[in-house]
Amino acid sequence: MPVEIPKDKWPGSIRTVTLGATAADGGTRGLTVTVGGQTALPYMHFEAQSPNPPVVAIEIKSERPEDWSSILTEAWGEALDDPARWAARAQDAGAQVLVLALSANDTPESAVKAVKAVLGASGLPLIVLGPGQPEKDNDLLVPVAEATKGERLALGLCEDKNYRTLVAAAMANGHLVIARAPMDVNLSKQLNILITDMGLPADRILMDPTTGALGYGIEYGYSVMERLRLAALQGDSMTQLPMIVTVGFETWKAKEAKVGEGVPEAWGDWRERGLHWESLTAAALLEAGADIIVLRHPESVRRIKIAIDELMVTA
């Protein structure tokens, strides 16, 4: 009995966004990474081709993280003390993009130095995040943007209360920005409108819808991502941006991943649980439409790359 499969045809599509610039385009990256371009829901290859597979990024820090789980610090060892070494190790571990998170202790000089060191150590495209305090973010990211003109970095995070300075710096220096809204379709849209209104083209924006870890609100992030992707395909242009999710950051602060002592026996083996926490959060969000997954543990990177490879198999 021939079964007729209902196929969705969508009027809208996701924009393509390219991170990194090679020498030919005024940067120094060894390669560029392009995400987006979908015209159907994630991995529905029977409806449309998925032009660009999602990519895995690894988060590294400008200074040794003090509060990371020992599962993570054991994996990276002494590389934690040196962003350049860490970047090279992350590239070896399979990262396709690097995320350098600056610290609240950084000065503009040390931030620029760390960014330059990472750019020197690896040819991968780079995302640079501020420490997450509006004024400090601007103090650090503006000089970083200027010192790396033309590299097509992605700078973040732009939030509704603090986006102007960052957007202006990205515009003036040929970079991209990451727009983060707190798990809400309309707030995401609004922020993208504000940013494009300043004159930054939409193909230089990555959208971070905010996510929760498994057990800590993943369902909210998951559903917001599904709704954003549906809105985009239905033709809502201000949601047609690739999505980046900071899975490593969220999962490794969850107790299940972070801690091995004083937890219920029913939680099982600590290391494996931590890896499941990170990779299963990532796997679920991939299928909700994530284009860039930022992870922390090299083994999770290996696992999620297996998932992506399999998800990209077209019959």
Place this chain on the structure above:
Amino acid sequence: MALSGIQIYKLLPQTNCKECGFPTCLAFAMKLAAKQVELSSCPYVSEDSQQQLAESAAPPIRLVALKAGGYEVKAGNETVLFRHDKTFYNKPGLFIQVNAADGDIAKKVAAADAYSVTYVGLEFTVDGFAILADGDLGAAVKAVRSASKRPLILIGDPAALEPGLQACQGETPLLHAADPSNWETMADLAKKYQAALVVKADTLDELADLTQKIQARGVEDMVLDPVPAASPLSQSLAAYVQLRRMALKANFRPLGYPIISFPAATGDPVRESLFAAQAIAKYGGFVVLSEFKPELLYALLVLRENIYTDPQKPIQVQPGVYEINNPTPESPVLVTTNFSITYFAVANEIEGSGLPAWLVVADAEGMSVLTAWAAGKFDAERIAKSIKEFDVASKVSRKRVVLPGHVAVLSGELEEELPDWEIKVGPREAVDIPAFYKQVLT
């Protein structure tokens, strides 16, 4: 698909005899369409019409329930493609596989059967066991039954399955699997023992063909195994999505059944975890895991709970003052929101530390600290209001209140709202509360 009042009217006798209590058949049909009356109120409906009406009232994805020893594991009856559209109802059952040829079945099953884990105040367990008939299935079922009463999935060819079925009569197990080569014997076996039956084929065309033939042979409770073992994740995802769409959008009965998944088919534990997560998020009905591994099971149980949470009703706790570890008037006051995940994360940390505290849960409409703050539901005014409303001042001699680190910006305003209180900023994450407590509050 549900019929309209007019469509139902066409199936009624159209004699307007009023015995149903309505003046006309049409009036009765309208009530029936609105599900406000039962069809049985009309004594004159033909058998043919009855059947058509019953079919139209059936859910697009059949509810299949596996039963044993007072346990019931249900799958099916889903109504939406996306959880944000309404909610997903029947959580996929997680089954642990054992092999009949193994020597220590009872021991393995006992460990998994006793498993219990708590998450946000909810208790989770394993749902049942799958037994592969690579040895004497009758003996294996008895061994499992010596250690667990939970529902069973029996895997093997018809000859191997029958002794197993004899060993669990009176239960509703699930048989795996009818395929194009054995479906008649399998269907007869399922019928004889009143078991549910997995139907397995490599394409949806073959699958639809088989389910119809099996239904015609008298088996109603079917479950689909729609992709070849070890298919890439894209293929299982596509097949599961297509099945859900066929059922919900096209009301295509031959494929309107729950789905079973075997994530361990390749023997690779990483793949098993990824595929199991996919099956939970995207439309799986029964998921068979190769081994009892608490760390994976816990992660999957939590994922399942999260995905199947009703998105219209975030799980909330009652706002109020919660006493943790017998606080005294000297103990500090901590504030958080009434989003249950947030509450449990904070309460568990304080409890685990053994340190006494008053935990004030403010009504933030069930949102987490950061989300509630962004949405204006967790500001200085609301926090101050909670503290006054719950009369926290009467419980403490030392007025100290600790704000979540994520809303450190509120401390100035809160000082104005609560002038006689000492305002402290705690850590951003619950996991850091015990260290903070020991350093700053003692």
